[in-house]
Amino acid sequence: MMAGATKLMQFPTRARQNLNLPATSHAAYFKEEMSSDIVRLGDIIHSAVDFLFPRRCLVCGKINPKSKYAHFCDDCAPEADILRGARCLRCSEIIGGNSAFNVATCPHCSDNPPFFDRSLVAGSFANALRQMVIELKYKGGTYLLSDISLLLKSVDTAQDFFENSVLVPVPLHFTRRLKRGYNQSAAICAAITKAFPNSNIRIAEILRRVRRTPTQTTLDKGHREKNVKDAFRVAGAKVSTPAIQKDARIIVVDDVMTSSATLSECARVLKISGFCRVDAFALARRL
Numbered sequence: 001m002m003a004g005a006t007k008l009m010q011f012p013t014r015a016r017q018n019l020n021l022p023a024t025s026h027a028a029y030f031k032e033e034m035s036s037d038i039v040r041l042g043d044i045i046h047s048a049v050d051f052l053f054p055r056r057c058l059v060c061g062k063i064n065p066k067s068k069y070a071h072f073c074d075d076c077a078p079e080a081d082i083l084r085g086a087r088c089l090r091c092s093e094i095i096g097g098n099s100a101f102n103v104a105t106c107p108h109c110s111d112n113p114p115f116f117d118r119s120l121v122a123g124s125f126a127n128a129l130r131q132m133v134i135e136l137k138y139k140g141g142t143y144l145l146s147d148i149s150l151l152l153k154s155v156d157t158a159q160d161f162f163e164n165s166v167l168v169p170v171p172l173h174f175t176r177r178l179k180r181g182y183n184q185s186a187a188i189c190a191a192i193t194k195a196f197p198n199s200n201i202r203i204a205e206i207l208r209r210v211r212r213t214p215t216q217t218t219l220d221k222g223h224r225e226k227n228v229k230d231a232f233r234v235a236g237a238k239v240s241t242p243a244i245q246k247d248a249r250i251i252v253v254d255d256v257m258t259s260s261a262t263l264s265e266c267a268r269v270l271k272i273s274g275f276c277r278v279d280a281f282a283l284a285r286r287l
């Protein structure tokens with residue numbers, strides 16, 4: 001897409017951020033203490049901003065005031081990217097069509113098993129889901145959290161998967177966290193708890209990234225594993241309130257799963273520190 005068009009599409013969102021107005025998700029996630037009167041006032045202001053700066057679909061640019069998703073038109077709804085078909089329950093690789101059965105372990109996982117026991121991904125890294133991840137990761141896209149919650153509700157097995165779990169976001173190095181202002185994986189954790197409020201889901205940021213690692217996107221699988229080896233440690237598990245029991249079901253949460261090296265390394269250090277049940281979730285999977 002042309003840079004000019006992208007800029008134009010982002011303008012309403014940027015206008016909201018610059019005016020410090022409650023974008024679609026901000027009131028829900030970061031301003032829960034706001035009184036209902038203030039929330040109502042925010043809704044009115046939000047509607048006025050929608051009138052002045054109509055929201056556009058982040059994929060096709062179409063003006064999109066009244067579709068199911070706040071930032072995607074019905075034609076580009078992220079539900080279209082949800083992964084369907086038989087899959088490996090360990091690594092979430094699609095291994096067959098809708099009529100085939102899921103398998104506990106695929107040939108790849110038999111040869112080189114990840115350290116997490118099971119995984120779930122919402123969809124493929126394409127179209128709306130790709131745009132969600134890019135906005136969240138590089139463009140301050142926390143305003144997408146309500147849309148992410150909506151998407152998660154549409155993933156058939158998601159509620160069962162997250163039931164009674166402790167979500168542990170993949171951490172950023174503190175320098176990157178400072179620069180970005182938030183951790184996108186922690187934001188996805190917030191969207192999960194919003195999607196399933198009665199499922200006994202906790203968030204615990206008990207992992208630390210102890211060294212900066214170059215981006216994984218240009219590396220092959222072997223180099224990805226070396227790149228993240230010993231990059232994380234468990235910290236804060238004891239001071240978490242209430243303390244996390246070692247038999248709690250942990251789900252490590254990331255934005256994108258590619259080779260699963262990062263999620264697997266996080267699971268490895270969690271298991272070394274005594275957590276015996278560690279699963280993994282990513283919003284999108286590169287196929």
Ligand SMILES: [Zn+2]
Nearest residue numbers: 057060073076
């Ligand atoms: Zn669209």
Ligand SMILES: [Zn+2]
Nearest residue numbers: 088091106109
């Ligand atoms: Zn597998």
